Structures are given as C-alpha cells and as structure tokens.
Amino acid sequence: MNSVTAIHPAAASKFEVTCSSCNLRELCLPAGLCDEDLQRVENLVYARRRVKRGEALYQAGGEFSAVYAIRSGFFKTSLLDNDGREQVTGFFMNGELLGMDGIGGAYHGTAISLEDSEVCILPYALIEDVSRDIPALQRRLHAVLAREIARDHGIMMLLGSMRAEERLATFLLNLSKRFLRRGYSSTEFHLRMTRDEIGSHLGLKLETVSRLFSAFQKEGLIEVQQKHVRILDIAGLERVLAARR
Amino acid sequence: MNSVTAIHPAAASKFEVTCSSCNLRELCLPAGLCDEDLQRVENLVYARRRVKRGEALYQAGGEFSAVYAIRSGFFKTSLLDNDGREQVTGFFMNGELLGMDGIGGAYHGTAISLEDSEVCILPYALIEDVSRDIPALQRRLHAVLAREIARDHGIMMLLGSMRAEERLATFLLNLSKRFLRRGYSSTEFHLRMTRDEIGSHLGLKLETVSRLFSAFQKEGLIEVQQKHVRILDIAGLERVLAARR
DNA sequence: CGCAGGGTTGAGCGCTCTCAATATAAGTGG
DNA sequence: CCACTTATATTGAGAGCGCTCAACCCTGCG
Structure with missing residues (x-):
C-alpha cells in the first residue's frame, strides 16, 4: 500500500502529477508552485535506494550529501553515546524527510531501517540550486527544517516534564x-x-x-x-x- | 564586555569588519565570504532592539518575521504546556541566534530576556533574498538550522538517558x-x-x-x-x- | 525594617528502574 | 516440518532516585 491518500483535496491532483514517483509532499504539497516548478522539484529525486530491515541509511559522522524522502518503509533515527547507549531521536515513516541534521557537514545521528524500505535521494547540492531559483521551495525547505526543530522541542517537553x-x-x-x-x-x-x-x-x-x-x-x-x-x-x-x- | 574575542584567528579581521556592529559570527564567521558579500550580510541587520529583563523578545504563536542575533544579554526559550507548565528549551547568550523555530509561520516557543539585553533584528525576508544571491550564506543558514537540530538532539539524549x-x-x-x-x-x-x-x-x-x-x-x-x-x-x-x- | 523572591535543606513517599524468571514469537538448520 | 536457538515481551519483587511537602535562610529592595 504505497499509494497515498491525499488529504488536501485542492492539492491532490498536483500532488499526483509531481510526486507520483516519490512522496515529496513534505517539500511541495503546501507551497504554491506552478507546473514548471513542480517539474523541477520532481527532478530533485536523483535516485532511489532500497534499505533492508536493520540496515543503516546513513551513519553518524558520515559525510553529508543528501536528504532522503521515505517512499515506503519505516526508520528510526538515533544517537549513540560514548558508552554505547542509544537515544532514539525519532521514528519516520512513509512520506517524511530524513537526514536534515546532517546539512552543513556530517550526519549527526544514524538512521536505521526497521523494515525493508525504499527512499528517494535528494542530493543537497541540487536542493541548494533549485531552491535558489524557486523562492517558494526555499521557504518550504526552511519551514521543513523549522518544523523539525519544533518537533524536537515537543519531544523535549515530553522528556522533560511528562x-x-x-x-x-x-x-x-x-x-x-x-x-x-x-x-x-x-x-x-x-x-x-x-x-x-x-x-x-x-x-x-x-x-x-x-x-x-x-x-x-x-x-x-x-x-x-x-x-x-x-x-x-x-x-x-x-x-x-x-x-x- | 561586549567585544568579542575571536577564536578563529584567520577570520578575526574580517569579523571585525563585518560584525563589529552586531555579533553575526553564527552566520558569517566560518563561511568564505568576499568583502562585498560581507557588506550585504551586515546590511541584514535591519535594526536593533533593547529587551528589558523579564520581557519577551517574541511569544509563542506570534507571527514570524525575523530572526534575532543577540548582541548582549541572556535569554531563555521555552514552551508552555496546556496546563501552564513550562519547558525551557534552551539558554542563549551573546552572539547566538534566536527565533529560527518560527520560520515558515509562527514562533513555536517564547523567548524571554533574563537580563537587560540587546538584539539585532534580521528580517527573514531579507535573509531569504540575500541567501539567494550568496550561496555561501545560504549554506551557512542551513547549517545553522541543522546545528540547532543537532543541539536539540543532544538535549534529548540528556533528558532521555542521563x-x-x-x-x-x-x-x-x-x-x-x-x-x-x-x-x-x-x-x-x-x-x-x-x-x-x-x-x-x-x-x-x-x-x-x-x-x-x-x-x-x-x-x-x-x-x-x-x-x-x-x-x-x-x-x-x-x-x-x-x-x- | 519588613517583605518578597529565590535558594537551601530535611523527611518521607512513590514512580520508575533493576534484577530475574518466564513466556512468546521469529528464525535457522538439519 | 520440527527441534533448537535467539530475539523480543511480559510480569513480579524489591530498591533507589528524584519528587513532594515543608520549614528555614539569604539577599535585594522599597
């Protein structure tokens, strides 16, 4: 069941056009993009990659090169302590973006597949270029990063006071x-x-x-x-x- | 004592040139910017604002318009629970950036000054424009956002397993x-x-x-x-x- | 001087952890 | 397909860490 049941009726058709090959709703859904722009966003998808259950999509410390959109499957992201203790920072599913903590250097955490999965590879260099040309996408990208921060704050609240x-x-x-x-x-x-x-x-x-x-x-x-x-x-x-x- | 003791000797002089008016080290220090670009970055500083001890720099839910660089002073950022319980998400000082969680909509948390402070206002619209023209700055901005995410992950580790x-x-x-x-x-x-x-x-x-x-x-x-x-x-x-x- | 906000310290409780045993499911190889 | 191994879950008993409640202290300020 990889097909997506759209929940924004207005955007549904466009979504079908641009993201049929890969779930890029995070990046393109809410933005007002023209068809030409949508095409360019779709072209961000450099390739796909299968990740078997238990395999790492990326490792902490590994050189950052791309962000990943989960096409199907399920991941956990985690940090490893000096003493080998693990802190799971999040669970990610179908249609969500992964790897943004690596922007600007090396991945900070590790992403491990919890079931056989498939992701779309979005090379950072391409995102940079395209988002420079398409202000809406640039804003969208920033919003995605900000939402990640907000999400983490929510977890901090959970861990700190619940x-x-x-x-x-x-x-x-x-x-x-x-x-x-x-x-x-x-x-x-x-x-x-x-x-x-x-x-x-x-x-x-x-x-x-x-x-x-x-x-x-x-x-x-x-x-x-x-x-x-x-x-x-x-x-x-x-x-x-x-x-x- | 607002003067900054630079820790990157190579960049120190440039830093003095561009950021003497405001501590923008977070944004411009490590990037390889030419003098002209540095000038543009400096022009990001739209205005300054004084925030008295106990006052809010921005409030959760308030419309996002700018990011702030702390020129002097000390802040806490926090989330408020439905029941009024507070979770402090971070403390920020001199030279650090604040308000990035608001990008793309409304501020997610609240920033409150813990002593009389002064900040530089960096309107988001300007950042958008300039970072479009200066790839190095764009990358830098993304890196700052990513570092914020990494910071939060560190706190999650602290709260979750220490x-x-x-x-x-x-x-x-x-x-x-x-x-x-x-x-x-x-x-x-x-x-x-x-x-x-x-x-x-x-x-x-x-x-x-x-x-x-x-x-x-x-x-x-x-x-x-x-x-x-x-x-x-x-x-x-x-x-x-x-x-x- | 008195008041208010913030900080310290004590006693006892309770939530969550630790340690341990058992149960269930999922692989694995013969 | 079954016996065996391994990973994952469940449940219990007891201990300990951090919380709650409460009293007291310190400091700055009107």
Whole structure:
C-alpha cells in the first residue's frame, strides 16, 4: 500500500502529477508552485535506494550529501553515546524527510531501517540550486527544517516534564495521527519498533513500556498483542494527558 | 564586555569588519565570504532592539518575521504546556541566534530576556533574498538550522538517558565552553537563570538542582553561592559523565 | 525594617528502574 | 516440518532516585 491518500483535496491532483514517483509532499504539497516548478522539484529525486530491515541509511559522522524522502518503509533515527547507549531521536515513516541534521557537514545521528524500505535521494547540492531559483521551495525547505526543530522541542517537553503514562499516550496519539494523515488506519496498526526502542525514544526502560501497554489495555484504552496495537478509546488516551495536576 | 574575542584567528579581521556592529559570527564567521558579500550580510541587520529583563523578545504563536542575533544579554526559550507548565528549551547568550523555530509561520516557543539585553533584528525576508544571491550564506543558514537540530538532539539524549548529576554536569560544562568561546572566563561565571529554570531545562525539580549544586560543592568540583559559580575541577565534572555504567 | 523572591535543606513517599524468571514469537538448520 | 536457538515481551519483587511537602535562610529592595 504505497499509494497515498491525499488529504488536501485542492492539492491532490498536483500532488499526483509531481510526486507520483516519490512522496515529496513534505517539500511541495503546501507551497504554491506552478507546473514548471513542480517539474523541477520532481527532478530533485536523483535516485532511489532500497534499505533492508536493520540496515543503516546513513551513519553518524558520515559525510553529508543528501536528504532522503521515505517512499515506503519505516526508520528510526538515533544517537549513540560514548558508552554505547542509544537515544532514539525519532521514528519516520512513509512520506517524511530524513537526514536534515546532517546539512552543513556530517550526519549527526544514524538512521536505521526497521523494515525493508525504499527512499528517494535528494542530493543537497541540487536542493541548494533549485531552491535558489524557486523562492517558494526555499521557504518550504526552511519551514521543513523549522518544523523539525519544533518537533524536537515537543519531544523535549515530553522528556522533560511528562510522566511515563503521559509519554506513552502522547506517543500513541502521535503515531495514530500520522498514520491517519497517510491514509492508514488511525486506530489499528503494527508497531515496527521494539519496546526497547520505544523506551529509548520516550526516556523509559523497556519493562516500563511493556507494563504501561498492559495497564492501558486493562483500562480499556487499547488492545495490544506484541507489536499489534488497536486503539479503543482515543478520548481516553487524551484524558491521560489532560489529567496532569 | 561586549567585544568579542575571536577564536578563529584567520577570520578575526574580517569579523571585525563585518560584525563589529552586531555579533553575526553564527552566520558569517566560518563561511568564505568576499568583502562585498560581507557588506550585504551586515546590511541584514535591519535594526536593533533593547529587551528589558523579564520581557519577551517574541511569544509563542506570534507571527514570524525575523530572526534575532543577540548582541548582549541572556535569554531563555521555552514552551508552555496546556496546563501552564513550562519547558525551557534552551539558554542563549551573546552572539547566538534566536527565533529560527518560527520560520515558515509562527514562533513555536517564547523567548524571554533574563537580563537587560540587546538584539539585532534580521528580517527573514531579507535573509531569504540575500541567501539567494550568496550561496555561501545560504549554506551557512542551513547549517545553522541543522546545528540547532543537532543541539536539540543532544538535549534529548540528556533528558532521555542521563541521571540527575550527569545532567547538571553536562549543563555546567556546556555553559563553560560557551563562555570560553566568547572570551569570558570558563571557570567562573554568573548564572542568569533561576534553579527552577535550570530544572525545567534539565527535566529536574528545582530542589534537586539545588541539592546537586551542594553535592558538587561538597565533592570539591565547584564552588557555588547562589547564582555565582566557580568550577574547580573540570576533569572531575567530565568524570561524572564518564562514570555511566 | 519588613517583605518578597529565590535558594537551601530535611523527611518521607512513590514512580520508575533493576534484577530475574518466564513466556512468546521469529528464525535457522538439519 | 520440527527441534533448537535467539530475539523480543511480559510480569513480579524489591530498591533507589528524584519528587513532594515543608520549614528555614539569604539577599535585594522599597
């Protein structure tokens, strides 16, 4: 199921034209681009690359050359500590951009595929050139970078001031929204990451994550069986967040 | 003491030329710009603005129009929760850039001055134009945004996987490095933020922060008296980090 | 001098971690 | 296809780190 269910009806047709080959919605969807510009954006896609489950798309410290748009699949990005401890900085799916932290030098983190995936390669040199010619794209690119910063700030808020159940509820609601945006079910999905990876991302130990899944299930908020999750009560999950004294 | 002690000898003279009026080192220092370009970069500085202690430079949700370079003073940036809880996302000083999270719409967080400060206003529209003409600046701008992302990832690592003492040690070492870079003492400085703000930034309660300061003092790592800090044993602080099992 | 904001310190609790055992699923090779 | 191995999840018991609540102290300022 790689076809995209567009959620911006007005932009749907244009999207089909420009991004049928690759999910560039992040870069071109909301911008008002003329057809000619759209063609140039499409040409940014230098090539595609398959990444098998467990393989790295790029490694921390590796020379930066391109940004990647995920065509299909699922990734985690992470940082490695001196002592080998991992901090998962994010999970990325279908249609999202990856590798922007490397701009201006070397990749800061590592991106690892959690299932067989395919990405579009957007060489930075090309982006530079095209965004110079197309102000709308330049603005768009900056906006994407800014949104990444805002996203990270949200996670900082989560890690800095939420309790364990709030973190997991936030995580599930976020995943749900993103699946919905992409035309998948927002209430039933398959987690591609392990409890350990979820824990690393949320600043919790894997046992805590597992316990919380069980607790949420007991409360009738979700149904879990290993990696399969069904959300039974979205409002209930939101109430977990609202219940902060 | 607003004069900047340049740390890149080669670029020092140029820096003096272009940035004497405002600390634009973030944007122009490492890039290979010709004199003419430097002039254009300097012209980015549309105006200056004084911000009194406690005042907001910009507010979350406010329309984005400019990025700010801190000429003198000290700021915190923070997010406000639905319930009014604050997460401090960073502290910014002399020569650093602020407000990039707003690019592409509205400011995502709030920036509040922790002492009487002065900033240079860099209107985004101008940056857009100039960076289109000067590839080096464009690359530089992207790099600044990417560095912000990398910085946030570092904080995520701190919040997600470090224990309280490691967090405070990291915080102190980071401040120390930044003061050094700007020509101030790296071992003795005045904290402009409260224990509560430090705690919010590090994901700790203010009492915990206070206790840790006392503990570090007892161990001979630092000397603290209220907001005045002297670092006695940098290597010792680094050992706090290394001692992660 | 008195007040207010910020900082320190103590006692006790509770959330999350640690350690450990068991269960379940997913591979792997014969 | 099945026995075996390995990765991943679940669950329990107990400990500890950081939080909560509370009292007190310090400093600057009207």
